[in-house]
Amino acid sequence: MSVGKIEINGKVHEAPIIIGSEGEVALDISKLRAATGMITLDGGFKNTGSCTSSITYIDGANGVLRYRGYAIEELCEKSSFLEVSKLLVDGNLPNSSALSSFQDQIKKASSLPEGVKSIIKSFPKSAHPMGVLSSALAALSGHFEAKDYGNLSKADFDELIPTMMGAVKMIAAYNYRHNKGENFLDSKSDLDYCSDFINLMFGEVDKDIAEALDVLFILHADHEQNCSATAARVAGSAHANIFASMASGVNALWGPRHGGANQKVIEMLEMIEADGGDYQKYIEKAKDKSDPFRLMGFGHRVYKNFDPRAKIIKKYCETVLNKLGVKDPTLDIAKGLEEVALKDPYFVERKLYPNVDFYSGIIYRALGIPTNMFTVMFAIGRMPGWIAQWKELLGQGMAISRPRQVYTGETLRTYKDVESR
């Protein structure tokens, strides 16, 4: 085993170097504090690995994304969302009988207790669907037997995983129906996952829409230690139940710097369109440090060349719009923005490229999904990834997540200081 050396005040601390299967290297500083009294400081975890993981591999410099070793491009072409979900949570592509029993389990889990339906109905129609999703997922915990989350059995995983996959689809569709003032429909056992979701929402199935969603969900299914996966892992590390852990993922995803960006992208494109379509003006705003405006759907913590998901989605966007016969002026604005930004030194120097959210909203809009549901679509796609991350964490017996800090507040003071004021 190779070691790295950290010299602090003349004392040398040796730390093991961990090498991943794709050659990624990390200095294991887990014993640093005990040996030296010092911690490391890395706000936003820009340079900190929180775990070892065998689920998803990203090479940000080269725009590579693989689930369990399979290239995202090949999975989008050859797999279904449920097959990819099983791959993520189990580690290997399922054979046909394992896939069909997974499908059956999800179908059995595709209904909601009356209490959870009532919770969805209790929300004002203006409520953001991500808040409803998070609340309903957490509420679902009350309808399942409490378990020892530090010692789950295979049977527990076999029950809980399809439960979450079924629940996220039902909650999203029922919230849509509630907002439209329409009655809730039952899941149909003869439909595949995406067709059932479309039917639950719209009361009819469109094969083209279901196929498009399937690819979008595969593209969103996992993305290693991103903000929401980390939130789900952190809650899971406390042995919070799966419902609470997945709701933590939903809440983190909601933010506009993360999954919430897909809603913000469409709102931005609509704003530029309403403002006459002058995208150069918005490029200048994004570059202006005194202006809080950022080009939504641009930039990524890990991808510094291109986001392979954005490449697939951009191509797919044109295909879907053509297939559905939709002409959307925001697509032209998005392409124009991209073209200008990719030549602009500000974006080039900072390695800012379109990310997964830049074009996905245009497809969702063409599919008839309301803008405030875009992030929920991301959450449905990401559910198997969160589950896989959570399951891996529990399997590794990971310690509770509990970072340290460097305190910069007042040193000890007493009431006497207040009295003498």
Ligand code: CMC
């Ligand atoms: N528009 C304008 N400037 C930007 C943008 C942007 N979209 N993104 C980053 N920058 C600039 C930023 O101002 C900084 O400039 P400087 O070095 O002069 O201070 C530099 O680029 C580095 O940015 P950062 O915020 O330090 O980078 P980060 O790794 O902390 O943040 C990000 C990554 C995705 C949060 C950020 O790029 C961003 O806010 N993008 C817009 C929101 C978005 O599209 N989010 C979806 C991400 S992909 C979906 C997902 O998986 O979550």
